[in-house]
Amino acid sequence: MLALRAFSPVLTAAALARPPATVARRGSIAACGGSSRWHACMSARDAAAWPADKVRSQFVSFFEAKQHSPVASSPVVPYDDPTLLFANAGMNQFKPLFVGQAAPGSALAKLKRATNSQKCIRAGGKHNDLEDAIDWAWELLTQVYGLPPDRFYATYFEGDEGLGLAPDEEARQLWLRYLPEERVLPGNAKDNFWEMGDVGPCGPCSELHYDRIGGRDAAHLVNMDGWEAHLVNMDDPDVLEAGGLLRPLPAKSVDTGMGFERLVSILQDVRSNYDTDVFAPIFAEIEAVTGAEPYGGALAADASAVLPGTAVGRDTAYRVVADHIRTLSTAIADGALPSNEGRGYVLRRILRRAVRYGRQMLGAEEGFFTKLVPAAVGSLSAAFPELAEQQDHVQAVIADEEAAFSSMLSRGIKEFNSRAEAIKQAGGGGFDGASAFFLYDSMGFPLDLTELMAREAGLAVDVSGFQAGEEEARHAPAAKARKARSAAAAAASKGDGALLTLGPEQTARLADEGVAFTDDSFKFDLGADARATVRAIYGAGGFVDAAEAGGGEHAAWRGEGKVPDVGSLVEAGGGATFRVSSVQSFGGYVLHVGSLESGSLSAGDSVLGEGVSQKGSLVDDSKARFDFSHGKAMSAAECERVEALGQQALVRTMVAEALPVHIQTALAINNLRAVFGERYPDPVPALLAAPESDEWEQYSIELCGGTHIPSTSDFGSFALVEECAVAKGVRRVVGVAGELAAEAEAAGAALQSRLAELTASAAGEAAAGEVEATRKGLTAAKLARGLFSWGRDTALKLEVDAATTSVHVKADREWLKRAKQLSAGEADRAAAAAVAEARAAADAGDKFVVVQVDDVDGKALQTLAQKVVKESGLAVFALSVVDGDKIACLASVPKGDADALPANSWLQTVLAEVNGRGGGRPAQAQGSGTDVAGLPKALEVARAMATEALGGR
Known part of the structure; x- marks a missing residue:
């Protein structure tokens, strides 16, 4: 589903000294379903007047005219927000701005007002902007899109004593300027209080609902949410564990908008999102691929009517398959992969549901789902071009998953038949809930499929037993997360600095007290010996004048990467040493976390950076790791080629240079390599290898915010020590440089020499045993440290194999023969x-x-x-x-x-x-x-x- 949104952060003077801001957004991937009545044919006039692409462009144009800057959709995989499985709202990417954590100088922090088209997946100081949001919503819907005003109803938050929140009387009064009192309705916290997730920004929301029929009083129905105005003015530290207590955010914001497909269906005067031209090309492709009858819009009163061979079953399958191919294409293109946990598990279940519906309800053949990817990409790529760029990758992933599920589906049917037959033989009439959940959890069978098969077998499924198993499985991850948060809170209360964070209140306080943002430009200078001043000290109990932790106004450390820099802060007078174990950045302030090893520190003390050990986001102190999309294991020749290229680069002594470039210019550079989902400063350092060389285009240009060596020769040597799979379609290579690379070569040479000695020795059982011990030693060493370069490792394995199968063949065979006799x-x-x-x-x-x-x-x-x-x-x-x-x-x-x-x-x-x-x-x-x-x-x-x-x- 695609949601059309407009967002207005209202930033107080204490938080950031700049004018109020606003963002408009649109985008998301809709769930399958439809209205209770189907409008038999789309109005040709309305469809021609408002095709989907025009609806989208009109929304953006409208808010651009209201001084909103266009912002690209963020990936549906929220790489920097662990509280969400997927981006479920257009405002997700603006969360750092809402909570006062946007890094100064970043593109996000520079926003005043913005409009965007966001892809989504859904498995105090507010007056002026709320008024603008409501006024603009009314203007766009009634004047630009031309919808009749008498079809609208508005809702507002009625308040909640339990949360200590008063009614949103301001929103009510604003809507009364456009609607009669009987069309402005109160709503409870369930309907009119918005939350981004279990933790984080939240607040009351006001919604505008559209009556598709008209000419009646539909206040008791409020059947179609047309527009929302979310007031983001509360921060929810943890509703589940903090008794539901809320605290105000320093940055007040208003987010407004609506679902894209929903708006298109209204403008095209049809009864369902699926009757619009958004889905028409995908439906046409489903018909062509499966040979099914055309989509007819049939709907069912309940799931029991969704049966193979019926119009309802056929059309339900059309909707499920079309929706799910869009969802999966978008998610996989944005970097998500089906798996057995987290968001990957959600995607796997979505894919299996679509495949099962297509094969069972449409009579589709194995592999049909993969063939729909081009149609899904074609329907979305005009607005989201990254889908077209990733189409081959998306198809490869879906093809693998579809083939695997087809095999599992066959096994699952056999398992069901076996269990059902056993139940009937025992005289039972019910299919137990535990077995139904086993089929669901292990074989990918949703409950409705098991119920369908059970009905055909004359059995009734124990639905309550199934739901009990499902509920237990559903709550397991949440319980694990709550336990982890509790442990983190307990550790933080005991002074575990690694768990300290600066929240919106803390960064707002620093700004209020005139503390300048941390200047961390020294991190780009290898060996920098920066002088800084401790501006604030923060511990588990809050800010103190002198305590266990300190931070520098200047920083030669890099934070926010996968592995932060470490080092020490030493008082200028030599009286105190603070060992830094972690570095994190919060809204422009760099927090140095660690322990005071000697002396004392107070706010205002001068400190020096000492012994900085740089650790970038993709390296640690022992190795470098690179994950990449690839459908199969690299061959020995490919791995040796990669290692050789690395060694050649070191021998050639290429100078590396970091040049500051504005982010939009940097993203357009040919050969650019940037971390997917990463937020970069503006300007951002672009790292070039051998910029003066005629061959520099052969090497990638990297965006990075950390420290880099000045020349490739500083690495000394390089060895590729591992190539493996980390997920379906994703491979990993690991390399070492310098002393570790030399150690890898030396260790391999030593084992190779030992093997040569054994090969030259007399054949016999003892020699064969030594060769086998060498084989095990090679494996153990490899597992322990990844000790051998890939080329050396491969050669050793081949030589060991040769020794055990040819040099000592006779002794080996005798030994194996006796072992088998003993085993028998x-x-x-x-x-x-x-x-x-x-x-x-x-x-x-x-x-x-x-x-x-x-x-x-x-x-x-x-x-x-x-x-x-x-x-x-x-x-x-x-x-x-x-x-x-x-x-x-x-x-x-x-x-x-x-x-x-x-x-x-x-x-x-x-x-x-x-x-x-x-x-x-x-x-x-x-x-x-x-x-x-x-x-x-x-x-x-x-x-x-x-x-x-x-x-x-």
Whole structure:
């Protein structure tokens, strides 16, 4: 959904000495659905008069005429705001401005008024600007867009005694200038108090609603939110843990606007967002790709009517698929990736829902969803060109996810059928909620799919049981976050400086007291020995005149990166040393966090910077890391080429130069490399390698706000030590330079020399053992420190492999043969013991046996289980601890008991106790786990589940 917004920050003189500001915005990705009635055909006149692109451009033009500067949409992935999964409102990117934390000199801090088109995903000192927002909303909607005034209703915040907030009488009076009293309605905190997230800016909001039908009194319906005016004038430190107490923000702001698709549907006189020209091209592509009947706008009263082969099922699928391909294309283009946690999990669920609807309701073939990416990109790229730039990447990610889910969907259907059949065989009529949630959580089956399949099987799903599991899973991340915040607050109260932050109140106080913004320009000078003055001291209890922490008015440290700089502040007279452990920037003030190691510091003391150890945002003191989009692992040749290029750059001694460039000019530079989602100062330092060389265009130009070496030769040497995957479609390379690079080469050379000695020695079992030890030593060293350059590491692996498979072939084979004989003997003895135990259990009247036999592999467990079932007729669950750190598990159940105790369900339940994975059939299932500490509990669970299902001890 795309939201059209206008935002007006009202900055008090104490916060920033500049005039009031305003921002207008539009943008977001809408959820699937529609109105309760469908307007059969779009009005040709209205559609022609107000095509979607014109609606968007008119909004921007209107607010530009009101002195608003156009601002590009931020990514939907809020890289600098951990309180949000996705950008869910156009005002998100302006949050630092709202809370007084925008860095002076940044493009954001320079805004007075702005208008933007924002992509979104939705899984005191206010008078003049609120009046402007309401006046402009009315003018734009009724005069520019020409909507009839008698269709509108306004709502305002009625107040909340629990929050200590009075009614928003000012907004009410402003609306009464345009609307009769019966059309200006009070609303409670749920409807008319806006929050950006669980923590952060919030405030009362006033909304303008549009009656699509007209000619009636619709006050009791207020059925279409047309425009919002959010007054952002409160800061919510933590509603959940601070009793809902709110505190005023130093910067008062008004944000106003509306949903883009919603406005288009009103202007085009149709009953649903999906009946507009926003979705028409995507619907056309869905029809072409799937061969389904054209979209007809059919709606259902409830989910039970959404069935395959019906018009409602077909049109619901059109809406779901179109909405979700837009959402996923936008999110992936902005850097998000489907995964099993956080925002990635949300995206994975969205994709699976779309694929399932398309295949089930539209009869689409596997791979159809990926084919819709060009249509989605085409519908959005005029406003958001970054989608076109990332189209190939988006398609690759969606193709991988779609293929993986198609395979899982088939397995899930088999799992459902297995469980449903077992329930029916047992005479049950209900599909249990735990199984329904398992299908949802592990197989990607939403509840409505399970209900549909259950109905077809003559079963009813235990919805309350499913909801209980869903609720528990939903609250788990929030509970974890609350626990982390509580721990952080407790640590801060005990004086843990690493957790100190300067909030809006603190930065406003510094400004009120005339404290100048920190000059941190010294950070660009390697080896700078800056002299500064401590201007304020801040600890867990607030500001003090002399205490545990201090900050410099000048700073030679870089903050805000992934890893900040560290060093010491030393009192000019030599009386105090403050060890800096962290550096953070808050609204123009650099906070140096650490501990006072000697002496005392007071506000006003002069300090010197000493021994600054620079750590940039993508490096630490031991290595440099680079993550990049790539669909497969780099080959050995590619890695060697990367390492060679790095070494060549060092040998050539290229001078690096940082030049200040205005941010908009910098972003237009060819070969520019900037961190996605990063906020840069204006002007920003642009770092060029060999700017005087004819070949400088071969090297990237970097934007960075930290310290850099003056020449590539200062690195000494370079080695690439790792290439691996960090997520689907994302690879990582790690390199070291200087002493560590030399160590990597030396370590590799030493092992290579040792290997040569072994290769030249006489063949025999002892020599083969030494070669194997060398192999393990290589692996251990690699895991411990990434010690070998990639090229050296690859060569060593090849040589070790050659040694173990050719030089000592005979001894190796004899050794392996004896090992297998020993293993077979152990397996036979274990099987005999298990059979004896099973016979004793059968004699005692038991129906199952649970056994632990260590140091046998999965194949041996399978043989053991077959013997137990064959000779005793009992169900068996066998576990084996292998090599001390892995657990092999196998469940085998006789045919007559498989309905009551499916082996695959038995296995899954037990594996949950040992962090395991596996699968199989009702008769036999196999898997493995990694949590050996959970073994006692696993044995207990295995026995308890079998006892409940089969009886016995």
